Amino acid sequence: MVPIKVVHLTQDQSNNEDLAYLLNLLPSSIVDALTFQSLKEPLLEIVLDLGRIPQARYKDYILPLGDKPITRAELAEVVKQLGPFGDDNRVGIEGTLHRISALRNRCGSIIGLTCRIGRATRSNAKIVRDILDSGQSILIMGRPGIGKTTTLRDIARILADELNRRVIVIDTSNEIAGDGDIPHPSIGQSRRIQVPNPILQHRMMIEAVENHTPEVIIIDEIGTEMEAQAARTIAERGIQLIATAHGNGLVNLIKNPTLSDLIGGIQSVILSDDEAQRRSTQKTVLERATKPTFHVAVEMHSSFRWSVHTNVAQTVDIILQGYQPKFKENKLMTKYETYSSESLSNRKITVKNNSSWQSSVWNASDQSSGDFQSQQKSQHLGSNAVASGLCIYPGGVDYQLLNELICLYKWPIILVSKVEEATIVLALPHYLSSDSKVRHCARTHRIPILVVKSNTTLHIQQAIKRLLQSYI
The missing domain is CATH 3.40.50.300 (P-loop containing nucleotide triphosphate hydrolases)
Structure with missing residues (x-):
């Protein structure tokens, strides 16, 4: 095993020093070829295959290191300095983050090495x-x-x-x-x-x-x-x-x-x-x-x-x-x-309530009564509401799920925290039965209530789609 190296350097100096430890194990012809390459992009790995020209691999391209193939003696010398490989055909250099992996033939002899460059970054x-x-x-x-x-x-x-x-x-x-x-x-x-x-x-x-x-x-x-x-x-x-x-x-x-x-x-x-x-x-x-x-x-x-x-x-x-x-x-x-990058802005959009509204409750999953679309259109919702965004008060509905669906489908919807600020209340049945204040506030401000069967993605999605079809 390669002896441990104890150094006290900055991050960039430490990375360069660690790379030097790896290069010291390689044939001089490879080190000279790497030194000749003045590239700003960091080196990812060095590949040594028996009978082939060694390669330096970067993110987007591969460059040859010299013009002479790797010989069996050169490969054996590198392996000798590394020490024994583990069961996963890997070995490291003590005190560094580099990883060397071996390619073997059918007899178990090493015929290739992949020298992966390890770096420490703090960003x-x-x-x-x-x-x-x-x-x-x-x-x-x-x-x-x-x-x-x-x-x-x-x-x-x-x-x-x-x-x-x-x-x-x-x-x-x-x-x-x-x-x-x-x-x-x-x-x-x-x-x-x-x-x-x-x-x-x-x-x-x-x-x-x-x-x-x-x-x-x-x-x-x-x-x-x-x-x-x-x-x-x-x-x-x-x-x-x-x-x-x-x-x-x-x-x-x-x-x-x-x-x-x-x-x-x-x-x-x-x-x-x-x-x-x-x-x-x-x-x-x-x-x-x-x-x-x-x-x-x-x-x-x-x-x-x-x-x-x-x-x-x-x-x-x-x-x-x-x-x-x-x-x-x-x-x-x-x-x-x-x-x-934020999908939704935090600003609130105010929607004026129409004085002709009546306090009503509809079930989003009830297709036979529905005509939720025709009933809602008869409420004469102002056209400026959809242009600005529907304000929905979620009553018991999973706020995070609803917010993510709004981002996913790009619905013109703003979630509000007060019933009186809402265009419509989207609520679960048990929430309405247990919270009379929401029903009373919606009735006072003439805000319709749309009932969602359950707190699932499918039911919320269906309810919102029917709601938007009614208002658009």
Whole structure:
């Protein structure tokens, strides 16, 4: 194993110094070729394959390193300096974040090396700093090489050093905190558990909870069903879980039977003929089976552009209904600040009540009486209401779900906190029966009430669509 290097440098100096440690292990011809390349884009990995010209891989392109193929002697010399590889065909350089993976032939001899460059950055996790403060569990997704592991390091540092949480890092391949017995400074005061064999990762996750009383557990690359079950066990014990999984987004996890339990699991449900007709769907539909393990999901499109799903359960429900989750909170990060794009403005729109209104209550699911559309049109609602936006008072209706549906469908609707400010009251039956003040206030101000059968996405969606059809 390469001896440990103890350095006290700034972040950029430390990254450059760590890269120098890796270059010292490579043939001089490769180092000279890399030195000749003056590129601003950071190096991702160096590939050494027997009988081929070595390559330097960057984000968008690959460059050759010299014009001579790698010989067996050069490859053997590099392997000799690295030391023994683990069961996962990986080895690290002690005191750094680099990872070297081996390619073997049928006899087990190494015929290729992938030298992955590890870096410590202190800017990525600013995007989800507010979620880290809340204590919610976060699942980070993205293609390989996008920066998921780098983000985990910074999250570990923030939780341990800035938020003073007891953090345990489950480091299966020593990729998060580097190789060796002393964790890399990039994870701050977080403690690290090394996993001797990748197939034991789920056991080490449970052991961390039982033996070390953590407040937060961080794990890289949940990939098996047992690891997904262990993650659920941890979350059910009230421990904040920060983890990564391969896949571009929630849609990929929904289609992955091994990892779908992370977002609640998917089950097939057979509907009755009446229910299928009412939903206008087939008799067999897919639904979420249970509560997701993670509250929040992050889709990494690049190092500086993420999509944050703040309610995984509702996002999965909408995807299963065949819609695109367009209400994601997109955040763009610059070097110093984090910006968030808002789907709705916070300003309130005032709608004047028409003196000819009568206090009325309609059931959104009652098709036979309905003519909710014709009855509402007979109330002569001012045309300026729709132009400005309908003001709805949600009586017992899930505020967050309603708000996300408004963002998804871009409905001209503003949610208000007082009945007298509303154009219409959207309420559940039990809420109306238990709160006479809402009924009295609506009657006094001549505000109609639309009753929703239940607090589900389908029923709320149907009610709002009928409401908008009536007013437009």
